Amino acid sequence: GDMSWLFGKGNDKTPSTLPIEKDISNQLDDLLQDSPASRDKITVLENQLAATANSLKRLVKISKQYQHLGNMFKDIALDFGNELLDFNFEGLPVAGSGVQLPAMAKCIGQTILDINDYQSMLMVQMGNVFIQPLEQFINGELKQTKPLTKKYNRLRKQYDQSISKFSHIKKTDLEKIPEAEHELLYYRNEYQHSSLEYVASLGRLEAESKLQVMERACAFLYSEKAYFSQGISIHGSIDKQLSQLSTEITATHKIVELRGKAVQRKKEQLKQMDQRSPPSPMSNRLENSMETAGYLFQKIGKNWRRCYVEIKNGNLYSQKSAKDEPQELTNLLLATVRLADSKDENRRFCFEVISPNERFVLQAENEEILQYWIHIIQNAIAHALNHNQPNAKKSGLYPAEDAMSSSNSFLQKLREHEENRFCADCGDLNPTWASINLGLLICISCSGIHRQLGTHISKVRSTTLDSWDLELQKLLLATGNQLGKLVFEANVPPDVVRPNADSSRDEKQTWIVDKYIEKKWAAKAxxxxxxxxxxALHASIQDGYMQETLTFIFHGAELNWKDQEHLFFSSLHYAITEGQTSLCDLLLQNGANPDIADGSGWTPLHHCAYLNKIDCVILLIRRGAKxxxxxxQNKTPLDIAVVNEQAHCVTLLRLALHAETQSGNALEDEAFAIALHEFSEEVEEMMQVPTKADSLWIGDMDSDDEDSAKLETL
Known part of the structure; x- marks a missing residue:
């Protein structure tokens, strides 16, 4: 509306040079005259303010809707951004090298979330700078116009009534004139003051309403400008990523297209293939592979079920369906594989995997796949065996060269016993030769005479030039010259002159022949x-007496004689079952048969496998046991170890069989020799080495709980 009459803008005829104060004063004078025009202008002002107030309320209502919809948009944008972040972009074919396409794609969702944060701030600003101030203005200052309007209308009515009352006084009622005149002047004055105040309030509130809207709208526009500026800044920061992402998306589309073409070509090839000749599984796999997977029929109870079978990391797994977890059937280290017996299974192409606890029967589709699976399982078993053997010495030396086998260390241990510092026959100082079956240390001169006696009497070996395995070292440490005197020189008459280091060869030879061949001074049996x-020999072995055992051997006890009253056990069977490793080696060095069988056909190696005598297994392998x-029952020692779950023996026997397959002779395989030596060292650390006092009696080394625990660790 035109409020120029109130605010001093005037009409076109008003000189622009008139002071604003004079213009306003003239307009107020017009208002005080209370002309119909002035009253109409007040009515116009009232209507304009009412319309402005209604517009203001509608604007606040719409701004609240704007804020509400903005918050809804913000929430939806938040869900949208999070969904993009959580979306699985993995599995896309990547064209470029080192390009992380899924990570790049997720920057889109993160950008939307970042912009959404500023959207949230914008909606907060809508409330702070626009809605709340306008609501405060409407509920505050605009409501103050109502009492002013009531006051103005009341005074105008009273003023009109006083004028009417004053005008209606008759000439005969002159005494009423002063009172009516006074009342008229009073209400005129009140009305004029009220009019000025009312019109000023209407004009101010009208102007303030519009200025409030302008000011609040400007403030919101500044907030919106900041919001869009920040959005532009965020988008600008990812321009390079978006460009790179677009390039990768285009390249990936091409790869997907190429894949589709490759699938189509493969389908065409399949149409051209002869369906009667399925492709061989060996065609796409390496012959020395140790892992594979595919569908086989598995016998579960009396029923057959098609399962997904996998060989991985030395284990055999079976999965019945996609929703089931793969089930580990067995560790192939302790398993064997063979063709299924046709008498047991009436299906074709069956093979079985035998573990210590269970037997698994599987069926292939054809003969070629059957042989392939058996081949892979055998490779996996061989690999498990090779990688289960102890590590070789870090120095890379052959076993004979390590510290335990070195001549200095071995001799030092031998010479800890006083008698071993002198030759057993002539007394020469620091002997370096030995008779391993007699358990004696002798000098180089006497060793030549011992050789002439023959290996059936004395087996001579140098302690410095020859290789000594740990078992042989333990044998010599368990016997030695002190024990030799008790056995071979127990009854030397006082008048017999012993040879010394300076004696002639003939004198030494006479003494040695009388001592070991004629047995003139041997202890009585x-x-x-x-x-x-x-x-008697069997009893001494069971009791663990080294001296008596050597005495009976020296007097000619038949080492391979079998006791019919006790399962046809031989001396070696007793030594094995009692865990007497050194006695075992003594018997073997003196001619005991390592492959002798008892009444059930069990050899000493069968008993070792059953009892898990790992030290005796090592000894028998070294001494050439089959x-x-x-x-x-047609069972090998390995079969016995597998059935009885003797993991240590299973590992060692499989290593030996694998080496025998590779080299023809397990002991000639260098890798197996190192592994065997490592096993020996571990056992040596666990078992107590006999002391000087123990050399006369070797107890059951496996009886100690601590040693048993160490063996379990091995």
């Missing part, structure tokens, strides 16, 4: 309650 040397020999 006391049979006690036993009926024969052999039974690994594949079978008992009366």
């Amino acid at each position: 006391h049979l006690g309650t036993h009926s024969s040397l052999e039974r 690994l594949s020999i079978v008992d009366n």
